[in-house]
Structures are given as structure tokens and as C-alpha cells.
Amino acid sequence: MADDHGIRIRPGTPADVEDAAMIVSVADSARGTTPLAGEQDQATTRRRLADPATFFVVADSPHAGLIGVAAGMDGRENGGRGPLIPGLCHVSMVAVLPAHWGQGIGKRLLSALIAEARRRGFEQIQLFTHLTNTRAQALYEGLGFARTGETALSESGEQIVRYLLSGTCQ
DSSP states (O other), X not given: OBOTTOOEEEEOOGGGHHHHHHHHHHHHHHXXXXXXXXXXXXXXXXXXXXXXXXXXXXXXXXXXXXXXXXXXXXXXXXXXXXXXXXXXXXXXXXXXXXXXXTSSHHHXXXXXXXXXXXXXXXXXXXXXXXXXXXXXXXXXXXTTOEEEEEEEEOTTSOEEEEEEEESOOO
């Protein structure tokens, strides 16, 4: 589906992994998020996106190529290291290149990802965001996610908060 700027949201493919990992890194840096050590962070992102259990969507611009990404995967216990939690999708790596912030691309990416998660049979969708990322929190709440009150530390040691979307969605 394309908007009036020709930006199309589509399923991500293995050919998109490198560009998608770069988008995540650039967006994290622009937000002031403390990334893991540069290449290690991108390698982790590439590995997660290439995992057959991960599904992702991208925003594709006819003028700029890939400009956004959002990924989903099975939710797991113990911060993603434990057993699967049946019916729970974990959303990760929601990122848009900073030059395209404020254009509704994040909302379109998440809406497409939520639709795909529902199509795959997930009943609940969770995500975590940095405590200080109020822009993302407004986006998630606008799509019906509710803050659970649970907090954790990110891989880089920053406080993150959990959001959950249950039942039907837009």
C-alpha cells in the first residue's frame, strides 16, 4: 500500500536485512539511545531480522529506498531467552530514518505488522520502549497499546517500559 508520496509498506525480505539494520542503527543514534558497540549492534539486528522466526515489514520510498522497519517474533519468557509464550507476539526494531519522522510512517509500519501478527494467530502483542521515548509512547498508545507498568533494562542498561495490545486491533 502506497501513500501520496509513493511510500509503500510491504513485507520485508532477506534482501532487505542489511538496509533495515542500518535504519535501526541510524534511528537509535538520532534518538540518543545508547546503542551496543556499533558493529555488534548491527550484527545482532541483522541476525534477528534474518531469523526465520522473525517477520518484518518495511517502508519503501521510490526516491530514498528503505526508510523504515518494524519486526515481530514469538514472545518468550525471561526477557526473550526463555520458553515461548503461546499467543504472544513481541514487536522489536520499530525504526524510521530521522528525515522521515513525523510523517505517519511508524504508524503505517506498526499497523501492517499488527495485521500480520493477527493473521499469524497472535492474540496479544507486546513491545518495550525507552522510558524517555515519549514520541514512540504516543504512537503506541494511539494504536491501542496500554502501558503495563512493567519495566526492565535494555541490553545497553537503559530503563524500558512494556506495552501490550490485546484482543482486536485497528
